Amino acid sequence: MSFFSDLIAPFLASVAMGRIEIYNEFSLQHELGIFLRTKFPDYRVQFERNVSFFFQQPMSFTKREIDISVFSSDRTVLKCAIELKYPRNGQYPKQMFSFCKDIAFAEELNAAGFSHAVLMIFADDHLFHRGPVEGIYGYFRGGKMLNGRVCKPTGSKDDEVTINGMYTVNWSPVAGSLMCSIVEVTAAG
Numbered sequence: 001m002s003f004f005s006d007l008i009a010p011f012l013a014s015v016a017m018g019r020i021e022i023y024n025e026f027s028l029q030h031e032l033g034i035f036l037r038t039k040f041p042d043y044r045v046q047f048e049r050n051v052s053f054f055f056q057q058p059m060s061f062t063k064r065e066i067d068i069s070v071f072s073s074d075r076t077v078l079k080c081a082i083e084l085k086y087p088r089n090g091q092y093p094k095q096m097f098s099f100c101k102d103i104a105f106a107e108e109l110n111a112a113g114f115s116h117a118v119l120m121i122f123a124d125d126h127l128f129h130r131g132p133v134e135g136i137y138g139y140f141r142g143g144k145m146l147n148g149r150v151c152k153p154t155g156s157k158d159d160e161v162t163i164n165g166m167y168t169v170n171w172s173p174v175a176g177s178l179m180c181s182i183v184e185v186t187a188a189g
Contacts, residue, residue, distance in 0.1 A: 008120070008182055011035050016175045025086040028122060032082070033068055043070050043079055054078060055112055062105040062161065069114075080116040081109040092127055093153040096136045097161075099169075100150045104161045106185040117185040121169070124178045129171040140169050140181075 011032060014020040020035070022028045029047060036045045049069045051061050070080040083102040087095040099121055106117035123129060133142030136153045147166045152159035165186075171179045 007036070007039055008118075012172075012174055012180060015178075018175070022086070022122065022178075024088055025084055028084050028086050028120075029067055032084070032120075036068065036070055036080075040070055040079065042072075043077075044073055045070050051109075051112075059108075059112060061108050061112075062101050066109065078114040080118065081106065081114040082117075083119045084122075085119070086122040087125070087128065090125070090127070093136055094155075095128070096140050097150065097152050097154075097159075099140070100136075100146065100163060101161050103146065103163050103165075103167060103183055103185065106183070107164055110185045119183040119185075121181045121183075122174070122178060123171075123180075124176070126177065129179055129181075143168060143170075146183075 011020070014035070015022055020031050022031055033045050033047055046069050048065045048067065050065050051059070051063075054069070054071070054075060066081045067084045068080075068082040069078075070082075071078050083106055085095070085099055085102065099119065102119045106119050110117040121128075129141055131137065131141055133144070136150065138144035139146045139150075145166050145168060147163055149160055149162050167183050167185075169181045169183065171181050174180045
């Protein structure tokens with residue numbers, strides 16, 4: 001099963017046709033969860049699950065909760081972990097750094113046992129995907145390969161995250177001004 005073509009593309013098509021309406025991160029999380037439940041009737045699709053629910057041994061994760069997780073009832077099959085972003089209040093460099101942290105978290109979840117780990121970014125503000133390409137902006141506006149150490153671009157600037165794989169943030173139109181980028185993490189990056 002191709003995660004994108006079998007699952008995400010039909011979801012995006014439903015949004016584009018107006019069958020599914022998303023207007024913030026909360027609506028995105030719930031509409032995608034409902035959609036995934038129809039695709040995986042034999043699996044659990046749950047929201048905001050703490051990583052300790054899946055991994056009993058102490059592990060270090062960038063974050064503690066998974067936005068959407070799809071797994072078997074006995075937790076022997078960890079099908080998918082999805083992180084979602086739908087920024088609504090500007091704060092471009094701060095939100096972009098948050099995207100980077102989510103990619104690192106998705107890598108950790110994949111390495112720990114989830115078959116698929118995905119970051120889905122939705123933005124209807126053009127400044128997330130167009131504008132100057134210096135610094136962190138280059139990853140989200142200029143097609144710069146996202147890999148290695150990324151430092152927090154605002155505030156004390158002492159926070160950083162390391163991304164092991166190599167990813168390109170490619171934006172695709174969904175509906176109206178809404179754009180989407182999907183970053184799928186695999187074991188190879």
